[in-house]
Amino acid sequence: MTARENAGAASVTDAVTAFSEEGTADSSDAAVGFDRDRSMERTAAVTRPASSETAATDDRDIAISVTGLSKRFGEGDAAVTAVDDVSVDIETGSIVGLLGPNGAGKTTLIKSILGMVVPDAGTVRIRGIDLEERPRAAYSAVDAMLEGARNDYWRLTVRENLRYFATISGVDPNSVRDRHDRLLAQLDLEAKADVPVRDLSRGMKQKVSLASVLAGGAEVVFLDEPTLGLDVESSRTLQRELRRLAAEEDLTVVLSSHDMDVVETVCDRVLIMSDGAIVADDTVDALLSDTDRHCVRITSADIDAALVSRLRRRFDAIEADRRDPGHRIEVVTDSDGLYDLLAMLRDADVTLERVRTVEPDLEDVFVDLTAGDQGDRGDR
Numbered sequence: 039m040t041a042r043e044n045a046g047a048a049s050v051t052d053a054v055t056a057f058s059e060e061g062t063a064d065s066s067d068a069a070v071g072f073d074r075d076r077s078m079e080r081t082a083a084v085t086r087p088a089s090s091e092t093a094a095t096d097d098r099d100i101a102i103s104v105t106g107l108s109k110r111f112g113e114g115d116a117a118v119t120a121v122d123d124v125s126v127d128i129e130t131g132s133i134v135g136l137l138g139p140n141g142a143g144k145t146t147l148i149k150s151i152l153g154m155v156v157p158d159a160g161t162v163r164i165r166g167i168d169l170e171e172r173p174r175a176a177y178s179a180v181d182a183m184l185e186g187a188r189n190d191y192w193r194l195t196v197r198e199n200l201r202y203f204a205t206i207s208g209v210d211p212n213s214v215r216d217r218h219d220r221l222l223a224q225l226d227l228e229a230k231a232d233v234p235v236r237d238l239s240r241g242m243k244q245k246v247s248l249a250s251v252l253a254g255g256a257e258v259v260f261l262d263e264p265t266l267g268l269d270v271e272s273s274r275t276l277q278r279e280l281r282r283l284a285a286e287e288d289l290t291v292v293l294s295s296h297d298m299d300v301v302e303t304v305c306d307r308v309l310i311m312s313d314g315a316i317v318a319d320d321t322v323d324a325l326l327s328d329t330d331r332h333c334v335r336i337t338s339a340d341i342d343a344a345l346v347s348r349l350r351r352r353f354d355a356i357e358a359d360r361r362d363p364g365h366r367i368e369v370v371t372d373s374d375g376l377y378d379l380l381a382m383l384r385d386a387d388v389t390l391e392r393v394r395t396v397e398p399d400l401e402d403v404f405v406d407l408t409a410g411d412q413g414d415r416g417d418r
């Protein structure tokens with residue numbers, strides 16, 4: 039493990055190091071100072087093209103700034119470009135969703151930001167501090183929960199875990215008792231505060247994991263699948279708490295999840311990765327309104343099998359089910375396709391009995407944007 043890897047991994051606490059693929063760190067190194075800068079103001083997040091100048095951004099507002107980050111694994115024919123020249127700024131107090139199909143590069147990007155993977159190129163600044171130059175300072179208010187869990191100490195009670203993780207974040211646990219009380223209350227863990235974590239249900243352990251990440255007063259947190267395994271009510275509680283922390287305490291959250299509903303509900307912005315690059319960066323509303331995707335459901339007695347097979351030659355995404363009489367078809371297409379569809383139906387003298395449009399959701403947008411992703415791929 040290089041000095042840089044060690045410094046980074048150690049300073050985001052031992053929970054993170056449990057997931058490091060490139061080495062382990064001594065958890066005693068995890069005690070890092072906690073240094074708040076309340077001058078930061080909340081604004082929106084921005085993505086920059088790789089070529090833009092870092093100097094143009096105001097570091098006080100930017101919690102995480104990544105410039106030209108690239109990472110390849112392996113050599114020669116077996117090489118994989120996991121992250122390909124990614125630049126992104128994430129503003130203080132925002133909740134940013136990181137989405138992408140398996141192998142898109144999300145984990146490698148997050149681990150590079152956390153200092154657990156050494157990138158081949160690029161720079162990372164956290165709260166304006168360059169990770170390579172001053173790793174301890176850069177990570178002083180960063181914490182993470184990776185792969186839906188965290189190394190809570192199962193023999194310790196819930197409250198003891200919060201005190202422990204506050205301590206290794208460099209915070210006197212007595213000074214953040216109110217924060218712990220509030221976290222326990224907000225996450226419905228008050229009644230379990232003095233129960234050892236091993237005696238809790240899986241969902242409760244998950245909530246303790248999140249509370250532990252927040253116990254030391256981290257200002258920037260990375261949460262990988264934070265709602266994995268939670269029941270609907272617990273998931274909503276957790277989402278509400280994240281929103282409150284972002285809005286009231288300027289907590290910056292990078293959240294990676296395959297649960298599109300969670301991302302749609304909780305995230306200010308969504309970054310979609312595909313083949314190592316960020317292919318979309320916008321608010322959920324903008325992503326939904328920008329998409330040139332239409333899904334129409336048409337029912338008519340005049341739609342017969344011959345017409346359905348003609349339509350199938352023009353449209354890939356078509357589903358048909360037989361009605362009596364006629365068919366109901368559902369076609370997913372772009373604007374041009376929509377005109378073609380209506381023209382084909384008119385030419386076939388189809389009387390439209392029922393036409394319904396189905397609004398796209400984030401999952402539809404995601405599928406469209408990542409349709410060509412190679413997944414666990416060889417190099418391009």
Ligand SMILES: Nc1ncnc2c1ncn2[C@@H]1O[C@H](COP(=O)(O)OP(=O)(O)OP(=O)(O)O)[C@@H](O)[C@H]1O
Nearest residue numbers: 059111118120139140141142143144145146414415
């Ligand atoms: N340590 C490694 N050695 C070799 N290849 C790796 C390593 N880590 C990741 N990769 C490859 O890099 C690419 C990106 O992987 P990464 O884990 O970052 O994707 P991901 O978007 O997080 O995927 P998932 O959603 O499945 O977790 C994949 O092709 C993966 O096989």
